[in-house]
Amino acid sequence: MSLAEPAALPVATSAAPRLHVLKRFVGRFKASLPAYLLLLPSLVFLALFTYGAMGRVIIDALYQRATPKAPVRFVGFDNIAAVLADPAFTGAVVNNLIYAVGTAIPSIGLALLFALALARTSAVSSALRAALFLPVLIPMVAASALFLFIFLPNVGLLDYYIGRLLPVLPNWLGDSDIALYAIMVITIWKNAGYYMLFFLAGLQSVPEDVMEAAHLDGAGPYQRLRHIILPELQPTFLFVTVIAILNAVTQVDHVFVMTKGGPSNATNLVLFYIYQQAVEHYDIGKASAATLLTLAALMGLTALSFRTMANREGGR
Amino acid sequence: MLFSRRLMLGLAMAGSLAGALAVPAMAEGPTEIDLFFPVPVDGKLARDMSTLIKEFNEGHPDIKATAVYTGSYDDTLIKTRASIKAGKPPAAVIMSANFLLDMQIENELTNLDPLIAADGTTKEQFLGQFFPALQGNAVINRSVYGVPFHNSTPLLYINADKAKEAGLDPSKPPQTWAELTDWAKKLTKREGDKVTQWGIAIPCAYDYCGWMMETLTMTNGGRYYNEEFGGEVYYDTPSMLGALTWWNDLVYKHKVHAPGATPGPAVSTSFISGNAAMMMLSTGSLTYVRDNAKFNYKVAFIPRNVRNAVPIGGASLIVPAGLEADKQKAAWTLIKWMTSPEKSAWWSRATGYFAPNMAAYKTPDMVDFLNKNPDAKTAVEQLEVAKPWFATYKTVPVRKTLEDEVMLVLNGKKQPKEALVAAQKAADETLKPYNAETSLKLP
Numbered sequence: 001m002s003l004a005e006p007a008a009l010p011v012a013t014s015a016a017p018r019l020h021v022l023k024r025f026v027g028r029f030k031a032s033l034p035a036y037l038l039l040l041p042s043l044v045f046l047a048l049f050t051y052g053a054m055g056r057v058i059i060d061a062l063y064q065r066a067t068p069k070a071p072v073r074f075v076g077f078d079n080i081a082a083v084l085a086d087p088a089f090t091g092a093v094v095n096n097l098i099y100a101v102g103t104a105i106p107s108i109g110l111a112l113l114f115a116l117a118l119a120r121t122s123a124v125s126s127a128l129r130a131a132l133f134l135p136v137l138i139p140m141v142a143a144s145a146l147f148l149f150i151f152l153p154n155v156g157l158l159d160y161y162i163g164r165l166l167p168v169l170p171n172w173l174g175d176s177d178i179a180l181y182a183i184m185v186i187t188i189w190k191n192a193g194y195y196m197l198f199f200l201a202g203l204q205s206v207p208e209d210v211m212e213a214a215h216l217d218g219a220g221p222y223q224r225l226r227h228i229i230l231p232e233l234q235p236t237f238l239f240v241t242v243i244a245i246l247n248a249v250t251q252v253d254h255v256f257v258m259t260k261g262g263p264s265n266a267t268n269l270v271l272f273y274i275y276q277q278a279v280e281h282y283d284i285g286k287a288s289a290a291t292l293l294t295l296a297a298l299m300g301l302t303a304l305s306f307r308t309m310a311n312r313e314g315g316r
Numbered sequence: 317m318l319f320s321r322r323l324m325l326g327l328a329m330a331g332s333l334a335g336a337l338a339v340p341a342m343a344e345g346p347t348e349i350d351l352f353f354p355v356p357v358d359g360k361l362a363r364d365m366s367t368l369i370k371e372f373n374e375g376h377p378d379i380k381a382t383a384v385y386t387g388s389y390d391d392t393l394i395k396t397r398a399s400i401k402a403g404k405p406p407a408a409v410i411m412s413a414n415f416l417l418d419m420q421i422e423n424e425l426t427n428l429d430p431l432i433a434a435d436g437t438t439k440e441q442f443l444g445q446f447f448p449a450l451q452g453n454a455v456i457n458r459s460v461y462g463v464p465f466h467n468s469t470p471l472l473y474i475n476a477d478k479a480k481e482a483g484l485d486p487s488k489p490p491q492t493w494a495e496l497t498d499w500a501k502k503l504t505k506r507e508g509d510k511v512t513q514w515g516i517a518i519p520c521a522y523d524y525c526g527w528m529m530e531t532l533t534m535t536n537g538g539r540y541y542n543e544e545f546g547g548e549v550y551y552d553t554p555s556m557l558g559a560l561t562w563w564n565d566l567v568y569k570h571k572v573h574a575p576g577a578t579p580g581p582a583v584s585t586s587f588i589s590g591n592a593a594m595m596m597l598s599t600g601s602l603t604y605v606r607d608n609a610k611f612n613y614k615v616a617f618i619p620r621n622v623r624n625a626v627p628i629g630g631a632s633l634i635v636p637a638g639l640e641a642d643k644q645k646a647a648w649t650l651i652k653w654m655t656s657p658e659k660s661a662w663w664s665r666a667t668g669y670f671a672p673n674m675a676a677y678k679t680p681d682m683v684d685f686l687n688k689n690p691d692a693k694t695a696v697e698q699l700e701v702a703k704p705w706f707a708t709y710k711t712v713p714v715r716k717t718l719e720d721e722v723m724l725v726l727n728g729k730k731q732p733k734e735a736l737v738a739a740q741k742a743a744d745e746t747l748k749p750y751n752a753e754t755s756l757k758l759p
Contacts, residue, residue, distance in 0.1 A: 068753065155585055171575060174579075263724075264720040
């Protein structure tokens with residue numbers, strides 16, 4: 001009989017595979033029910049404030065009204081096509097790309113530099129760390145209001161000092177060629193200290209013994225950085241890069257306070273464009289379509305980075 | 317099961333809480349109403365507003381009004397629209413005067429004619445209390461939709477000390493564009509290529525830029541927009557071309573105005589610090605200049621090229637659509653009280669805005685105030701030549717199409733003519749849906 005048993009098994013499964021799957025599913029569900037119940041409170045709030053809102057955006061993106069008094073009607077992908085055809089949107093995307101690259105690379109570079117310089121704990125380095133972290137604690141809106149005065153043409157703090165060196169004083173926020181870069185400076189100033197924290201944490205995981213061995217083998221500081229520290233920091237780099245890019249899309253407080261996307265759309269970023277469509281144009285359809293496109297891009301980016309991270313973890 | 321019991325308990329508690337909130341307050345007491353108010357200039361206004369509302373509540377035991385601070389003019393529009401959509405509109409809102417038309421087109425305003433009629437007054441009598449210039453933004457299709465609350469016009473501010481230094485007589489301020497250009501040239505100081513003192517500063521940021529373009533266009537004989545119909549703007553016209561060309565010349569030909577777009581606060585700081593000898597700015601900044609200028613200053617009408625004319629700015633009180641009758645009535649009582657001569661005059665002195673109610677200027681306190689502050693008088697006199705603020709279908713985007721192009725001109729990226737052609741084209745595109753259902757909807 002011991003031989004017959006395994007033979008009978010496949011027959012049973014092929015007779016009622018569906019029931020079997022269902023049973024297994026119910027069994028599994030029963031087992032995890034307490035877990036779901038524990039998750040329920042947060043799921044309710046997620047559903048109300050995150051998934052519900054996202055669903056609403058998807059629906060709103062499909063509707064539009066032809067004239068102000070006409071009722072809203074289903075238009076399919078017309079809103080998305082209209083957003084993609086809008087030069088203000090493509091301009092905002094280009095600005096956002098420049099902004100993302102131009103803020104991520106310098107702020108990550110500075111953060112790494114700070115972290116390497118202040119990795120060893122002493123009274124001085126602790127004080128310096130605190131000083132570099134200070135901008136993170138200032139709300140973006142308050143920081144923007146401060147920089148508004150620093151950037152004031154002719155009479156601001158910046159022009160007061162730099163003005164003696166330059167032949168012509170620039171209008172930092174009023175010149176369409178400079179304004180975006182002025183905005184980027186604030187982001188770098190504000191975020192470098194935050195990213196420094198991640199690098200400081202990352203540096204803790206660099207194995208002491210490997211460093212000592214390298215030291216004994218006569219590896220210089222540059223070689224140790226190049227061949228030990230930087231490879232060990234790779235996951236940190238990946239994580240901080242993702243955070244920096246997400247910040248570049250989601251942080252527009254300073255644009256709102258300082259330039260409102262101007263002059264002539266020079267500092268218009270994607271999120272501010274969405275605000276303009278929803279509030280100034282009162283065009284919920286187009287605003288939702290632009291939100292959807294941004295959301296898709298961000299989710300794609302996040303998925304990609306998680307996969308890369310998972311691959312790395314798996315490869316180890 | 318332990319958790320489910322705990323969970324049930326939690327759910328029950330949440331449920332009863334929700335139930336308690338959902339039960340409508342059985343109001344036997346006073347009618348409770350909300351007033352949304354923005355603070356467009358500075359924080360002190362919020363305190364003045366609570367003083368005002370407290371006084372109203374004390375005098376009207378059957379109404380309990382609450383003043384809700386809602387941010388800037390733009391934020392106030394957003395919040396009002398959101399609460400109308402949610403079915404809980406505030407009873408009254410202090411709304412930027414040029415948003416009224418757009419809100420009326422979107423069916424978001426209560427027509428005030430029946431409330432005026434119920435008081436036994438006529439529309440003409442009711443509107444007759446206010447300066448005629450303010451009526452254009454309050455009346456749409458011959459019905460009253462807003463009551464002017466606080467208003468402003470642009471003014472020319474002159475640093476009198478610097479003018480004397482340059483051999484100019486501040487008691488005879490420039491009256492024409494030609495004189496202003498001449499003054500600005502004499503007031504500009506250079507060290508080589510570097511300008512250490514600008515002759516004149518005119519603000520250009522979203523919102524302010526459109527208002528200044530309307531100012532310059534009007535003094536050049538133009539209209540900017542169709543006052544009778546929300547589907548037309550006149551950007552590509554000789555009057556506006558002249559206005560923008562002059563502004564461009566001040567920057568690039570005469571070099572007496574800093575290049576680039578400069579927002580209002582930067583302009584006033586520049587004037588206060590002595591970096592700009594003259595500026596064009598709202599009367600709303602008068603109190604700020606009075607309190608901060610460490611030199612003698614002088615205010616004057618905006619100089620003309622063709623005629624003296626300026627647009628108004630400021631806000632009106634509105635009643636959103638979809639309100640219960642008792643709240644509507646309470647809101648109307650509040651609005652009439654707030655725009656009465658005494659309260660209007662008090663608010664004007666507290667904030668620096670005009671009192672829209674003409675009788676406010678006959679109150680003894682106001683007569684005193686004007687005698688002490690003759691600069692405030694100049695501002696009131698200019699109201700004689702004031703005209704309505706541009707208001708179209710989708711006012712803000714239509715205005716932005718012009719502002720973006722003007723900023724390009726001020727940054728030396730475009731010439732005035734091509735900029736105005738582009739602005740007209742973009743504005744016409746935005747106005748298209750409205751025209752499709754009005755002027756171009758043919759039998």
